Amino acid sequence: MTSSGPLRVVLVDDHEMVVAGLKAMLAPFRGRVRVVGEAIGAEHAVSVISGLAPDIVLCDVRMQGASGLDLCRTILERDPQRKIVLLSVYDDEQYLFQALRAGASGYLLKKISGDELVRQLELAHTGVTVIDPTLAGRTADTASRLQSDEFWPGARQGLTQRESEVLSFMVTGLSNRGIATRLIVSDETVKSHLRSIYRKLGVADRTSAVATALREGIFQ
Missing domain, CATH: 1.10.10.10 (Winged helix-like DNA-binding domain superfamily/Winged helix DNA-binding domain)
Structure with a gap:
């Protein structure tokens, strides 16, 4: 929660069913998180987010047209302090690294439970970079190998x-x-x-x- 009440969240996904599912998942936690807006597709997201100024933007990574990564960069160019958490079905460290390079405050997988999602959003709001536990255990090793250039060029x-x-x-x-x-x-x-x-x-x-x-x- 913020000092003035529940975290204000905007949902961004190009599938209405996913947005509806996220709203239903977060509904039992309305004392801690409140969905204040939604955007179906990245092309509408910037205006929605600018108008509502949410505490957190919860956004899908892969969408038709502009991706969640592109949207993250666009939003942060306008407002570097905005907190954006990317949500994905892809258990892939390369997506995670791309998300962090884009300036995202976190990368979570869509299989996450409702109470864990709320907890991670609260952490992201405090300035913690949140990473899905499924990926977190592999990230440190991969990062060190990247620094040692043990992977492919680029x-x-x-x-x-x-x-x-x-x-x-x-x-x-x-x-x-x-x-x-x-x-x-x-x-x-x-x-x-x-x-x-x-x-x-x-x-x-x-x-x-x-x-x-x-x-x-x-x-x-």
Whole structure:
């Protein structure tokens, strides 16, 4: 609870059923948490959040159009103090690291119970970075291995192993068609990987991505 009452929460997901389920899950805890608004899809979320100024935004990681990670960055650019907790079905450390890099206050899995979700939201409101217990046990070991560069090139920047492969081919000068041929995937799949790579590296185009890879020494 805040000094003035229950935590004020806005829910963001692109499925109405998920939002309804979260509201039902949090309803028994209305003395500690109150859902003050909801947005179906990321495109409506910014205006809803700006208008309501909630204590916590609870947002799905993967949505159609802009992802929860994109939305997190957009919100924090406008209001760096806003607390955003990302909710996901993906028990994947790479998503966790991407969420933390985006500035999220936490990463929780959708299988979480209602009372645990409330407890984690309360912790996030106090400034604690909350991580689902399922992932927390693996995170320290993975983080230390990332620092030792034991994973694939680009893992520290949040790239998946396949994205790292695509970026390496870009550095060598292969075209999209050439990359698709080497990886035995479609041109559209390559373009999807490129969009994700640009977002994670914070660049807008192919030339900038290659320059960042070289400057950061991703491939040595």
